[in-house]
Amino acid sequence: MDIGLKEENVKAIGVALNGYLADLYVLVTKTKNYHWNMKGKHFYSYHKMLQGQYEALDEAVDEVAERIVMIGGVAKGTLKEFIESKTLKEEQGVPSEHEMIKKLADDNEQIVTGLRKKISLCQENHDEGSADLLIKMIQVHEKAAWMLRSSLEK
Numbered sequence: 001m002d003i004g005l006k007e008e009n010v011k012a013i014g015v016a017l018n019g020y021l022a023d024l025y026v027l028v029t030k031t032k033n034y035h036w037n038m039k040g041k042h043f044y045s046y047h048k049m050l051q052g053q054y055e056a057l058d059e060a061v062d063e064v065a066e067r068i069v070m071i072g073g074v075a076k077g078t079l080k081e082f083i084e085s086k087t088l089k090e091e092q093g094v095p096s097e098h099e100m101i102k103k104l105a106d107d108n109e110q111i112v113t114g115l116r117k118k119i120s121l122c123q124e125n126h127d128e129g130s131a132d133l134l135i136k137m138i139q140v141h142e143k144a145a146w147m148l149r150s151s152l153e154k
């Protein structure tokens, strides 16, 4: 496909998008883990909220991976590669419901901060399509962070 992107552009964007893909994968997994293992007085509402979030993230995993391939790159697709390029931390054990919500809020906020740099990088490399996808995703993560953070207020 000739869409006016040079090899060096695709390479730089591919690294940025694959990094985001790895973090998305970790976040989907953590959100599902907490959806499954949560216990406590807010169980039902948190369980429902986390389901909505991992469903949106799961769709994004597919879109980001396909975008990487669409522009001429190679999408990472093994758990080993995701673990090697993720920036989010994975926790051991089963935290309290309050801790789970806090960790997910932190992770969504960390992703938003990282996405700002990745969006600039896509624009510098003349890839408005990838920038647009990340701009949409920044809003998904901001909304998730807001909902999670608001649930922590006493």
Ligand SMILES: [Fe+2]
Pocket: 035, 051
């Ligand atoms: Fe479920």
